[in-house]
Amino acid sequence: MATSSEIYLELVELSGHVVAKGAWSITLRANCLYHSAHLAKPGRRCRLLQGTREITPFTPLAALDLRLGTCLQVVWLSSSAADRRSHGYAFVAIKENGSVVTWGNAAHGGNCSAVARLLTEGVVQVCGNDSAFAAIKASGSVVTWGDANYGGNSSAVALLLTEGVVQVCGTNGAFAAIKANGSVVTWGDAACGGNSSAVAPLLTEGVVQVSGTDGAFAAIKADGSVVTWGSAEAGGNSSAVAPLLTEGIVQVCGNNFAFAAIKANGSVVTWGGAEHDGISSVLAPLLTEGVVQIYGTKYAFAAIKADGSVVTWGRAGNGGNSSAVAPLLKEGVVQVCGTNFAYAAMKANGSVVTWGDADHGGNSSAVAPLLTEGVVQVCGNDFAFAAIKADGSVVTWGDADHGGNSSAVAPLLKEGVVQVCGNDFAFAAIKANGSVVTWGGANYGGNSSAVAPLLKGDVVQVCGNHSAFAAIKADGCVVTWGAANYGGNSSAVAPSLTEGVVQVC
Structure with missing residues (x-):
C-alpha cells in the first residue's frame, strides 16, 4: 500500500x-x-x-x-540495442492458447506444417532469423522450422532442446539457445555460428546472455567473461582482445560484422572482421570510462556516456563519423536510433541530432525546425527516420521513397500518434484511437489501402518484417498488408487469425 x-x-x-x-x-x-x-x-x-x-x-x-x-x-519499441532489425520473410502469430500460426514465404518459415503438431499449445516465445524460426514452449523445449540449412532443422541437437531452454538468439543463419543451467546449444549454418564445438567447454555453464551479428555469436557469462564463435569476419574470433574479455563485461552489442562490449568500469572493447574499422587512437581515450549504452548500424557504432555525450566509430558513411555535429553531442543525449546508414540522437530537451549518410537520414535539415523540441521517440527503418513528438505529430526524413517523405499522409500525422513501427522500406503509425497510418515503399507496406477499413480502429500492435506488416487488433484478430509473398497476404490462414492472437513476430 x-x-x-x-x-x-x-x-x-x-x-x-x-x-x-x-x-x-x-x-x-x-x-x-x-x-x-x-x-x-x-x-x-x-x-x-x-x-x-x-x-x-x-x-x-x-x-x-x-x-x-x-x-x-x-x-x-521495434528495435533495440540488443536486437538487430529483423529482415525475415514470414510472420508467426502466437495465440492465447499457446498455438502458433505462420504465413509468408514458405521456404523462410512461413510454412510450419512439418512441425504443426508440436505447435498446437504451450508456445511462449518465438525467435526468428532471416530464414527460420525457433519456438520456446512452456516446458522449456524448442521447436524449429524454416530453411533446414539455416536453423530450421535442429534434429542434430534435438536431445538438448527437450527441456530447460529460457532464451533463443539468432544470427542470419543460425540459432543459439541458453538453458536454465547456463549452458548453450547451437544449430544451423556453421559459418553463421551454428557450430560452437571449438568453444564448447566454455559454454557448459554460466552463460547469462547471447548476442549476434550477421554471422557470429558472443556469450556473456556470469563471471563477466565473453565467449565468441562463428565467422571470424563477423566477430566470431575475439582472440585479439581476449585479455580484455576475461571479466567485467556487462553488455555486448553487435552490428552486421562486429561486436562492442561495455565493461563494468564503463570502458569499451571492440572486435570483428574486415568490415569493422575499430576504435581509432583518437577516440580510444573517450571510451575508457563512462559508457552506458551502445547502438550499432550496419558498419558503425555509437556509444552514449553517462554525461549524455556520444562517441561514434566505424564507417563514416554509416554513421561512424559524427564530427560534423560533435558540438551537439557533448551532452544531453538520452537515446540513439539508427537506419542502416545513419544515426539520430534524441536529447533530453526533446531535440534531435542526425549524422551519417545524408540521403538515408543523416541530413535532417529539411525538417530541422520541427526537431528542435518535443520529440519523444525516434524510429528508423533501413533508409529513413520517423520521430514522434509530444503532441502526437510525426516528422520524417531520409530516403523519400522509403518513408522519409510522409507528405501524402501528413494530415493524418498531425496528432494522436503513439507508436511508429518500421520494416525495411516503410513505416506504420498507431494512433491513440487505434487507427493505423502507413507510408513509404507502396509495395512493401507503405500502402495499406487494400485493408484500410480494417485499420480504422482497435489496433494495439504492429509488427514489420522485410517488406510487410501485421497488425493485432484488440479482439485478437490480425490484419496484414505489404509484399504478398513475404507475409502481406495471410488469406491462406485467415480463419486462424480471426481471434486470440496475442503476439506477432
Missing part, C-alpha cells in the same frame, strides 16, 4: 500483461519506472504512456495525474 510519500503504479503491456507494479517514492523521476520495465526485457527499449501522454525518463513522478489511473502503458 502506497503512503502519502509514495505513488503506486502498474506498468502494463498492450496485451494486458503486467510488467511491473509497486510503490515508488514521489520524489523520484520516471527513469526508475523505465529501469523496472527493462528488468523484464533486458536490452529492450520502451515508451511509457499515461493515456496518450508520454512519460519520459525525466518526468517527475509527482507530475503524474492519478485521476487518469495508476496504470502506465508499456510500448516495446
Whole structure:
C-alpha cells in the first residue's frame, strides 16, 4: 500500500500483461519506472504512456495525474540495442492458447506444417532469423522450422532442446539457445555460428546472455567473461582482445560484422572482421570510462556516456563519423536510433541530432525546425527516420521513397500518434484511437489501402518484417498488408487469425 510519500503504479503491456507494479517514492523521476520495465526485457527499449501522454525518463513522478489511473502503458519499441532489425520473410502469430500460426514465404518459415503438431499449445516465445524460426514452449523445449540449412532443422541437437531452454538468439543463419543451467546449444549454418564445438567447454555453464551479428555469436557469462564463435569476419574470433574479455563485461552489442562490449568500469572493447574499422587512437581515450549504452548500424557504432555525450566509430558513411555535429553531442543525449546508414540522437530537451549518410537520414535539415523540441521517440527503418513528438505529430526524413517523405499522409500525422513501427522500406503509425497510418515503399507496406477499413480502429500492435506488416487488433484478430509473398497476404490462414492472437513476430 502506497503512503502519502509514495505513488503506486502498474506498468502494463498492450496485451494486458503486467510488467511491473509497486510503490515508488514521489520524489523520484520516471527513469526508475523505465529501469523496472527493462528488468523484464533486458536490452529492450520502451515508451511509457499515461493515456496518450508520454512519460519520459525525466518526468517527475509527482507530475503524474492519478485521476487518469495508476496504470502506465508499456510500448516495446521495434528495435533495440540488443536486437538487430529483423529482415525475415514470414510472420508467426502466437495465440492465447499457446498455438502458433505462420504465413509468408514458405521456404523462410512461413510454412510450419512439418512441425504443426508440436505447435498446437504451450508456445511462449518465438525467435526468428532471416530464414527460420525457433519456438520456446512452456516446458522449456524448442521447436524449429524454416530453411533446414539455416536453423530450421535442429534434429542434430534435438536431445538438448527437450527441456530447460529460457532464451533463443539468432544470427542470419543460425540459432543459439541458453538453458536454465547456463549452458548453450547451437544449430544451423556453421559459418553463421551454428557450430560452437571449438568453444564448447566454455559454454557448459554460466552463460547469462547471447548476442549476434550477421554471422557470429558472443556469450556473456556470469563471471563477466565473453565467449565468441562463428565467422571470424563477423566477430566470431575475439582472440585479439581476449585479455580484455576475461571479466567485467556487462553488455555486448553487435552490428552486421562486429561486436562492442561495455565493461563494468564503463570502458569499451571492440572486435570483428574486415568490415569493422575499430576504435581509432583518437577516440580510444573517450571510451575508457563512462559508457552506458551502445547502438550499432550496419558498419558503425555509437556509444552514449553517462554525461549524455556520444562517441561514434566505424564507417563514416554509416554513421561512424559524427564530427560534423560533435558540438551537439557533448551532452544531453538520452537515446540513439539508427537506419542502416545513419544515426539520430534524441536529447533530453526533446531535440534531435542526425549524422551519417545524408540521403538515408543523416541530413535532417529539411525538417530541422520541427526537431528542435518535443520529440519523444525516434524510429528508423533501413533508409529513413520517423520521430514522434509530444503532441502526437510525426516528422520524417531520409530516403523519400522509403518513408522519409510522409507528405501524402501528413494530415493524418498531425496528432494522436503513439507508436511508429518500421520494416525495411516503410513505416506504420498507431494512433491513440487505434487507427493505423502507413507510408513509404507502396509495395512493401507503405500502402495499406487494400485493408484500410480494417485499420480504422482497435489496433494495439504492429509488427514489420522485410517488406510487410501485421497488425493485432484488440479482439485478437490480425490484419496484414505489404509484399504478398513475404507475409502481406495471410488469406491462406485467415480463419486462424480471426481471434486470440496475442503476439506477432
